[in-house]
Amino acid sequence: MFGRTAHTLARHVSRAGTRAYSDAPMAFTFASQNQVFYNGANVRQVDVPSFSGSFGILPSHVPSLAVLKPGVLTVFEDGSTAKKFFVSSGVVTINEDSSVQILAEEAAAVDELDLGSARDILNKAQSAASSATSEEAKAEALITVEVAEELVKAAESG
Structure with missing residues (x-):
């Protein structure tokens, strides 16, 4: 059995x-x-x-x-x-x-991603987020930072 x-x-x-x-x-x-x-x-x-x-x-x-x-x-x-x-x-x-x-x-x-350009986009987005004067501008900048961080990761892996 x-x-x-x-x-x-x-x-x-x-x-x-x-x-x-x-x-x-x-x-x-x-x-x-x-x-x-x-x-x-x-x-x-x-x-x-x-x-x-x-x-x-x-x-x-x-x-x-x-x-x-x-x-x-x-x-x-x-x-x-x-x-x-x-x-x-x-x-x-x-x-x-x-x-x-x-x-x-x-x-x-x-x-096809350029790591240098991706890092530049991230730096500009972080600067925009830190210098934003309104909540709306800060929220938009933080979304851009999130996208740019993932863009840098993708460019580093490629």
Whole structure:
């Protein structure tokens, strides 16, 4: 009896962690205000930074809507190719048919970011935050600081 139970358990454990649908591509569209990066392209996975936490999207993901936070978005086109993009903000929509749309306020390929320029943007944002005279100006400057900090991190990783 123990042998049969162990065999059944081993069969189930060997399947754990695998998803039958993970090899299926999903239709992916990703654009910013001035550039389309993907338009209905078949990709394997997309990792996104969101205010509810960073998460990965695979085919057959539960339909969702999330707000992007500043950070790095990673697109896995196939088993070995990953492309990284910095996004300042935006929205991700995961549809019932496994298609995914990401609309970013601003986006750029991480390998195209200039670390010196990113640091300059951060320094200017920090100066604006410290010299802000109204609560509204300070809030706007702090948002810019948050985006610039993530931009610097992305440029350092690229």
